[in-house]
Structure formats: structure tokens, C-alpha cells
Amino acid sequence: MTRVAIIANPASSKDIRRVVSHASSVSNNEKTSIVRRVLQGLAATPVEEVWYLPDHAGIVRNAAERQQLPFHLQPFEGQWHDHADDTTLAARLAEQHNVGCLITLGGDGTARAAIKGSRSIPILALSTGTNNAFPQTVEPTLAGLAAGSVACFAPTAITRHALLEIYRNHELIDLALVDVASVADSLGGRAVWEISKVQQVVTTRLTPGTVGLSAIGGHCGVAPADAYAIHVLLGAGRTINVPIAPGLIAPVALAESTYLAAGEGIELQSGAIALDGEREWMARAGEQWRVNVLAEGVATVDLAAALAAFAQQSR
Numbered sequence: 001m002t003r004v005a006i007i008a009n010p011a012s013s014k015d016i017r018r019v020v021s022h023a024s025s026v027s028n029n030e031k032t033s034i035v036r037r038v039l040q041g042l043a044a045t046p047v048e049e050v051w052y053l054p055d056h057a058g059i060v061r062n063a064a065e066r067q068q069l070p071f072h073l074q075p076f077e078g079q080w081h082d083h084a085d086d087t088t089l090a091a092r093l094a095e096q097h098n099v100g101c102l103i104t105l106g107g108d109g110t111a112r113a114a115i116k117g118s119r120s121i122p123i124l125a126l127s128t129g130t131n132n133a134f135p136q137t138v139e140p141t142l143a144g145l146a147a148g149s150v151a152c153f154a155p156t157a158i159t160r161h162a163l164l165e166i167y168r169n170h171e172l173i174d175l176a177l178v179d180v181a182s183v184a185d186s187l188g189g190r191a192v193w194e195i196s197k198v199q200q201v202v203t204t205r206l207t208p209g210t211v212g213l214s215a216i217g218g219h220c221g222v223a224p225a226d227a228y229a230i231h232v233l234l235g236a237g238r239t240i241n242v243p244i245a246p247g248l249i250a251p252v253a254l255a256e257s258t259y260l261a262a263g264e265g266i267e268l269q270s271g272a273i274a275l276d277g278e279r280e281w282m283a284r285a286g287e288q289w290r291v292n293v294l295a296e297g298v299a300t301v302d303l304a305a306a307l308a309a310f311a312q313q314s315r
Helices: 028-043 059-064 084-096 108-117 140-152 303-314
Strands: 003-008 049-052 072-075 101-106 123-127 158-168 171-176 179-183 198-203 227-245 248-261 265-268 271-275 278-283 289-301
Touching: 003 028, 003 059, 003 084, 003 140, 028 059, 028 101, 028 140, 059 072, 084 101, 084 108, 101 108, 101 140, 108 123, 108 171, 123 140, 140 289, 140 303, 158 179, 158 227, 158 278, 171 271, 171 278, 198 265, 227 289, 248 265
Parallel strands: 003 049, 003 101, 049 072, 101 123, 123 289
Antiparallel strands: 158 171, 158 289, 179 198, 179 271, 198 227, 227 248, 265 289, 271 278
16 A cells, blocks of 8 residues: 655744744645645545644644545544654654655754654655755645655655764764754754854755755865765854855854765764754763764655656656
């Protein structure tokens, strides 16, 4: 049986960056509209079951109302608390149900939480917001077509992306998709937006085109062919102008930068450790923190390849 799962985060695109920059918010009504179009795209493929994470806003449930869908729509069973852990658990359940593709609605944090639950399911992360580096901005109808194609007849229409693994005292405790930063601050508000407090950044984004801390890596120069990430130490040195948030260009002083190949890593300084733009951990004096590069970390849907497979299947 062919299956797709949907995880829609009602809390995405609502953090402090909407206050301190020109980032936009996406209402839950708009997310419902997005999911409705995803479902219509899926309906054009041979998908037989669509599983979803229930949420307090009823995004997927409301999107399916008054629609004649050819597949069975099934909520994941569990105790849900509208927390990031729900996303991780739902992704883990999706793997147990042999789901062929996972669609997320949210930002980098939503996609990261899902991949913590399963690294084996190809993911199609849809961006709801303006400050995301990992999720794609794509018409939801096409996203449904692509996800259904990968789940049903195009399992190789994927691309592998690097992950950043975070170790504390030699124990793997977390991961990041886009960037890891050491911030001279407490956990406080989770979103990182004051560049003056950032001490170092490790990011998998090596070319310009993103907004946020990951944009620093893309403005450091041309990466060598074997590089999967870059470590940037901020401090006295040359200054570059970087889009730190939507509508916010900030000068960033670079002390040094080092490209990292597969399997390489770097030690992290003490302070708040931010993963994909949000503070998650405190690195305290006496602890050893390290981030390592995993080259073949996560499978993402290759939208063009998946849609080409759908077109061929439809002939």
C-alpha cells in the first residue's frame, strides 16, 4: 500500500523575527489552503493512504472537508501537545507505517524536528514564512504531485543533503539541517537575530541565496568541490554585508573561515547553541561540544525529477 504523511506546524512563522525584521506571518487559514492544494495534488497520484499529525488548529482536517478524496485520510494516534516533539514522534510513526514520502509545512525547525524522527523517509518541506533555508517555496499542488510520485513510482527522484550532528562530551545529542551557531547569551527568546552576540557559525549553505545565519557561509567566497559545510568565526577582520533577516542587511565581521569536508568537524565555544536559527542548548564551561558534517544526511524530494516522472506516468 502506498502512503504519504503530512505534518503541518500551526506555530511556524510566528517567532520574534516577525517583530524585529520585515518577515511575514502565515495564518493557519492560509496553511489550511496550502494543505487543501497538497491534497488535490496527491489525489492525482495512486496514493492509497495519507497520514497526518493532528493539531489544535485542525489544519489537515479542515483542509479535507467537503473534498472527494480517493485515498484514506488517517490521523496518527498519540498524545499530542502542540510541541516540536509531536513532529518528531509523527515522523517516527510515519516510518513505522512504511510511508513513502513525508510533507512538512513550516520552517527549518519543523523540518529538523521531522528528520530527528526519521532520516529514511524522503522529505518535501514546504516553507511557510520568509526566513527558511531548507524548506522549498513551491505551489502546493505541485508538491502533492511530487510527493505522491515519489511514494508510488519514483522513489529515486530524491537528492541527498548534508546534516550537522551535534555532540556533547562525545555523545550525539542533536542535529541541524542548515546551521549551528554559538551565541554569547542565555537561551532566552529562542530565535537568534542579534548578530553582535553570535560567536561562530557552521553552515551547510555555501552559496548566496538564503536569509539568516546560513547566509554568512554563502558570502565567504567560492567553496572547494569537496566542501559540505563552512565554519565561520566572527570577530575582528574583514566585513561583509549579509541578509540576516527579511528586510535586514547587517555588517558581519569575519575573523576566519574554514571549509569542512565530509566527516570533518569543529569545536563549539561556550554559550547558547542555536540550531537552524533557534537556541536549543547551553554549552557550559568544562563541557566539550562539537559539530560534525554528515554528507549523505537526509533525502529530499527532487521536485523536477519527481514531476518529470509524474508526467511520464500520465502519458
